Amino acid sequence: MSPRQTNPKDPVSGLPQKGIPEATVARLPVYLRALHGLKDRGVATVSSEELASAAGVNSAKLRKDLSHLGSYGTRGVGYEVEYLVYQISRELGLTQDWVVAIIGVGNLGRALAGYGGFASRGFRVAGLLDADSSIVGQHISGLTVEHTDQLETIIKDHGVSIAVIATPAAAAQPLCDRVVAAGVTSVLNFAPVVLNVPEGVDVRKVDLSIELQILAFHEQRKAGGPVGELPNGYIEVHQ
Amino acid sequence: MSPRQTNPKDPVSGLPQKGIPEATVARLPVYLRALHGLKDRGVATVSSEELASAAGVNSAKLRKDLSHLGSYGTRGVGYEVEYLVYQISRELGLTQDWVVAIIGVGNLGRALAGYGGFASRGFRVAGLLDADSSIVGQHISGLTVEHTDQLETIIKDHGVSIAVIATPAAAAQPLCDRVVAAGVTSVLNFAPVVLNVPEGVDVRKVDLSIELQILAFHEQRKAGGPVGELPNGYIEVHQ
DNA sequence: GGTTGTGAAACACTTCACAGCC
DNA sequence: GGCTGTGAAGTGTTTCACAACC
Incomplete structure (x- = not known):
């Protein structure tokens, strides 16, 4: 989901870079x-x-x-x-450390915070943030959940460069905007929305529901192709 | 991560199918x-x-x-x-219902079980299974967690066609084997392992750690390319 | 003998640009 | 005039098959 990079140019020289596909x-x-x-x-x-x-x-x-x-x-x-x-x-880039903030501490945020392979390979979770005051203050995986009001402060104080968004759909874009404004240039999005970001910011999306739908497509094909009634008023025309 | 389908052949006729890329x-x-x-x-x-x-x-x-x-x-x-x-x-294939079982009810399994967009669009969770007896019996999102011993029974009784694996890495392959043996032909894998499945079974993988590493690569490139000491005993030679 | 590294061919996907239709 | 649908061109990715090398 990151913007596809065709013939990446070096930002300084403008020359084509080594470029790994x-x-x-x-x-x-x-x-x-x-x-x-x-x-x-x-x-x-x-x-x-x-x-x-x-x-x-x-x-x-x-x-x-x-x-x-x-x-x-x-x-x-x-x-x-x-x-x-x-x-x-x-x-x-795993020989250096990357500082991560997890935004949204529902079930998914908790799962991410507790994910071992995370801290182990060069990723350090510096903050857990949530907008719900009943969650703020909880201790999870050795961190205290902070309020999203603190987002800019935490990003700047800890030098966060990757934000993980694990909020409900409606909250994702506004939080993404703030995160980007605060200087983050890489976002991992678990919310089921398409995030709009300025040039130069990378977004990757993980979407359970999309994966299931892709599986359903193949499952259906194994079973013999699409079936289903047309909604009222439509006549089926195969091109 | 599902096996790439080039020129899909109809299982019956062997002829090339309509085929959506x-x-x-x-x-x-x-x-x-x-x-x-x-x-x-x-x-x-x-x-x-x-x-x-x-x-x-x-x-x-x-x-x-x-x-x-x-x-x-x-x-x-x-x-x-x-x-x-x-x-x-x-x-x-969303005009028909697909029955899903979630295997592994840790934080991630819980997050998946509670995911709304799930039930809403043609996917019905018919079972939550875990190997940990302290989790078995818990009620989560309206379902009772059952023991993985029951896996084959649940798959057959409910007609599960998609299995979601949200277990630790070590447990994933054996459970995947059982699931496939019980007739499931689509697997969504959250465990950080490559699952081996027979021909005809689709696996899709969702892997947080891989997504983060891809972001780190791009982040590093924005910052000016790889850095790092070579481990002892190695001399750096750029091709 | 065994295995890597790589041009060349095959294949897949994206983008262009415009004919065709409303 | 506006917008879709699509051949053709362009770009990216995979696979083949073998020369180069240990």
Whole structure:
């Protein structure tokens, strides 16, 4: 959902940048997770075939993806797990810490706050915010929930660069506007709305209901295609 | 994350099917949500430009997407909101009900169980299951949590066709195997693992940590590219 | 022998631009 | 005049298949 980047230009020189394809970027975290698994099991070296299988892709795609980062493998041997973990982490920006604020502390916000893989890999939750005063003050996963009035202060004091929006739909856009005005340039949106943001701000959307609808489409196709009555007054015409 | 469908073949005839592009399918739910919003506001007719803007895409893409469903617009006028809602719903399989089971009732499972947009649009949650006996028996969103021992029984008795897996990573694959063995052919996976499923089963993955890592990549690039020390013993060589 | 890295081909998706229709 | 529907062009992604290398 982030604005598609075609031939990204360097903001300073205006020249085309090295540029890793967006599709590749989206898979690097998957490779990274598989590599961590291998590392934990004491595996030192892995072939593209093995790693691809652990990541659920085919080996040609894996090799092409990794080739965008550099030549980090050894022909006839494979990839050194630890070295590759480091290179992918670095490329993804996980060798530095990113400060996150979670806005909206309902069930979902709580689930996110308590999510382990979060803090572990370079993401630090610096604030939990909610507009509901009966939630403000609660202690969750070692943090105290603060009121959304404090949003600008918290973003600036902690240097938040990623905002996670887990509010009801109606609250999302106004909060997003404030977050962006306060300097945040990356937003992860769980609210079921399309957020409007200025150029230069990245938004990614996670939407349960959309995922279910996509599954329903395929499920229906397995079962033999669309069925259903037309609403009153309409005549069915297949093009 | 569902297996990419290139030139889908009809399971019976083996001939190529009408086939709506996967990228289009993924956007139909977004259009549908925008259309519901327009309908609620009493809008009867909408142009591709207006609808595209509400959905966060450009109008050429919207028109191309809709053209895959049929010719449902009127030149010089636009699209009739209600009729389009119906056609998209039908195409997505939302004119029939889908029975869902949620497996894993931690914070995330609770958030999913309580998600309104769920029940409203053709998805009925028929079961909440957990392996933790201290959770089993709790009442959540009008349902009683049952033990995962009951998984096969619940799937068969209620005719579950979509399983939502919201368990810890280690539990996901075994539960997925059981779910598939019981006849489920669509899985929505929130656990941070790659699920292996047989041909014919669709899996979609939602992964918070991956989304954050993709945002971190773009955030880092805005800030001027990767930084970081190499681990001991490595020499940096740019291809 | 085994495995990577990569041009080239195949495929998928997006955007353009305008004919066709209301 | 305005807006849809769509071929054609442009762009991005995946897969193939093999040369290069260990």
